[in-house]
Amino acid sequence: GEDVEQSLFLSVREGDSSVINCTYTDSSSTYLYWYKQEPGAGLQLLTYIFSNMDMKQDQRLTVLLNKKDKHLSLRIADTQTGDSAIYFCAEKTTDSWGKLQFGAGTQVVVTP
Amino acid sequence: SAVISQKPSRDICQRGTSLTIQCQVDSQVTMMFWYRQQPGQSLTLIATANQGSEATYESGFVIDKFPISRPNLTFSTLTVSNMSPEDSSIYLCSVVEGGETQYFGPGTRLLVL
Numbered sequence: 001g002e003d004v005e006q007s008l009f010l011s012v013r014e015g016d017s018s019v020i021n022c023t024y025t026d027s028s029s030t031y032l033y034w035y036k037q038e039p040g041a042g043l044q045l046l047t048y049i050f051s052n053m054d055m056k057q058d059q060r061l062t063v064l065l066n067k068k069d070k071h072l073s074l075r076i077a078d079t080q081t082g083d084s085a086i087y088f089c090a091e092k093t094t095d096s097w098g099k100l101q102f103g104a105g106t107q108v109v110v111t112p
Numbered sequence: 113s114a115v116i117s118q119k120p121s122r123d124i125c126q127r128g129t130s131l132t133i134q135c136q137v138d139s140q141v142t143m144m145f146w147y148r149q150q151p152g153q154s155l156t157l158i159a160t161a162n163q164g165s166e167a168t169y170e171s172g173f174v175i176d177k178f179p180i181s182r183p184n185l186t187f188s189t190l191t192v193s194n195m196s197p198e199d200s201s202i203y204l205c206s207v208v209e210g211g212e213t214q215y216f217g218p219g220t221r222l223l224v225l
Contacts, residue, residue: 031212042204042218043155045113050212088154098145098208099170102154 006089006103013111018076020106022089025070029091032065033100034074037086046074046087084110114139114209116217124223125195132191133220135205140185142208146178149202149219158203161188195224 003025012018024032033048049056049063049072056063062075076083086107090100115138125131135144144161159180160168167180182188192199205217 033214035216040221043216045213045215048213090155092214098143098160098206098214099157100155100214102156104154 004089004091004101004103006087006106008104008106010106010108011111012079012108014079014081016079018074018079018083018108018110020074020076020087020089020108022072022074022103023070024072024089024091024101026091026093026101027070028093028095029070031092032063032072033088033090033092034061034063035088035090037088037105039085043088079108079110081110081112084108113213114141114207114215116205116207116215118203118205118217118220120220121218122221122223124225127196127224129195130191130193131195131222132189133203133205135188135190135217137186137207139209142185144182144188145206145208146180146188146190147204147206147216149204151200155204158190161190192222195222197224200224 006022030051031048034046035043036046037043047058047061049065060077064073086105088105089103117136119134146158147155149155157170158173161180161182163182179191200223202219202221204219208214
């Protein structure tokens with residue numbers, strides 16, 4: 001079956017790096033996504049990675065994918081107060097156009 | 113990236129009534145979807161809005177409760193019918209662009225009393 005798991009909460013000091021972890025179970029995943037949801041807002045696509053890649057870097061964001069362990073992580077360098085939000089990991093499998101399986105979300109709180 | 117707008121952004125409704133939510137995209141997209149995010153929960157796909165044919169619903173969602181229209185490639189509506197407090201959620205429209213990127217609208221926050 002499909003299941004995406006994330007830790008529920010992360011507290012990080014401003015300026016430090018944040019690492020948000022996600023595990024998934026469906027080995028047929030093609031794309032894996034990270035979305036950010038700020039209070040009262042919709043979902044913002046942060047980045048995504050294709051399943052045949054190990055790493056993707058985009059400015060302060062680094063995505064690492066361990067396909068063998070079905071583990072995905074998002075690292076945010078130099079975390080700022082504006083990074084405080086809920087971060088969702090999601091997977092797309094080969095037979096599910098548009099149907100993303102989401103994790104429960106990780107609440108990231110950035111403290112001064 | 114596709115720009116998605118939704119109307120209304122929020123509403124408070126009485127039980128037993130219905131609300132129609134509109135989704136407008138600034139470009140033509142083949143695939144449009146409706147998701148629900150219940151309070152404190154993650155997102156769940158309600159249905160795929162198919163242009164020119166009936167929507168495809170996920171398990172647990174039915175057309176009588178969530179009728180969907182998709183008259184063209186830039187617009188869709190979702191109606192939440194005969195509402196109860198359990199329908200209080202954020203409803204999000206989503207589109208797929210380029211086969212790999214999936215974007216979400218700002219959401220419609222619905223509270224049913």
